[in-house]
Amino acid sequence: EVQLVESGGGLVKPGGSLRLSCAASGFTFSSYSMNWVRQAPGKGLEWVSSISSSSSYIYYADSVKGRFTISRDNAKNSLYLQMNSLRAEDTAVYYCARDEEMATKPLTVDYWGQGTLVTVSS
Amino acid sequence: SYVLTQPPSVSVAPGKTARITCGGNNIGSKSVHWYQQKPGQAPVLVIYYDSDRPSGIPERFSGSNSGNTATLTISRVEAGDEADYYCQVWDSSSDQGVFGTGTKVTVL
Numbered sequence: 374e375v376q377l378v379e380s381g382g383g384l385v386k387p388g389g390s391l392r393l394s395c396a397a398s399g400f401t402f403s404s405y406s407m408n409w410v411r412q413a414p415g416k417g418l419e420w421v422s423s424i425s426s427s428s429s430y431i432y433y434a435d436s437v438k439g440r441f442t443i444s445r446d447n448a449k450n451s452l453y454l455q456m457n458s459l460r461a462e463d464t465a466v467y468y469c470a471r472d473e474e475m476a477t478k479p480l481t482v483d484y485w486g487q488g489t490l491v492t493v494s495s
Numbered sequence: 496s497y498v499l500t501q502p503p504s505v506s507v508a509p510g511k512t513a514r515i516t517c518g519g520n521n522i523g524s525k526s527v528h529w530y531q532q533k534p535g536q537a538p539v540l541v542i543y544y545d546s547d548r549p550s551g552i553p554e555r556f557s558g559s560n561s562g563n564t565a566t567l568t569i570s571r572v573e574a575g576d577e578a579d580y581y582c583q584v585w586d587s588s589s590d591q592g593v594f595g596t597g598t599k600v601t602v603l
Contacts, residue, residue: 410592410594417581420592432591478526478585481528482528482538483549
């Protein structure tokens with residue numbers, strides 16, 4: 374069974390940093406591209422970042438470029454999101470999401486984690 | 496940046512057909528994916544590559560995409576279909592992922 378479990382969320386002050394993790398199991402993690410997608414309270418879905426299976430291709434939303442860094446450790450079956458210079462508008466549930474195996478473009482998500490809440494507030 | 500526009504809400508009686516549109520400039524040239532999200536839950540993929548259904552998704556869910564509009568159709572609507580639905584594409588010109596604004600489906 375595919376499982377994606379996010380961790381690392383919490384309360385942080387504006388300008389602070391946080392590192393999210395996503396532990397993957399039930400599939401060959403190193404064969405799949407992965408994504409982070411967020412959802413502000415009561416709002417819609419927003420793509421944050423994508424990374425290919427071997428980390429050769431990395432993409433960021435304009436809203437986080439230069440502040441967030443996506444990475445992965447295939448030996449540990451883990452996906453990460455380092456978030457720096459956090460702003461109030463980064464407050465959201467952050468989902469780890471797997472691309473389907475034969476995806477021809479990034480963000481063709483077939484499995485989602487349950488999300489971790491990040492709150493940016495003083 | 497590329498924009499996907501959906502109606503904020505669609506209401507439908509049980510057993511009837513719900514159609515949710517997703518408008519975008521020449522969206523017919525892109526692959527569209529649709530996600531269902533129920534309150535407090537993670538999204539679920541219901542249609543990918545315009546009209547393909549993942550395993551486990553009922554045949555009542557179908558999709559189409561042409562010109563400037565993609566459409567998710569839910570036939571024989573059930574109470575359990577009540578949820579938010581999002582369309583999504585990858586914009587290759589900017590290398591950005593884009594979600595639609597979301598549509599809340601209410602079953603009367």
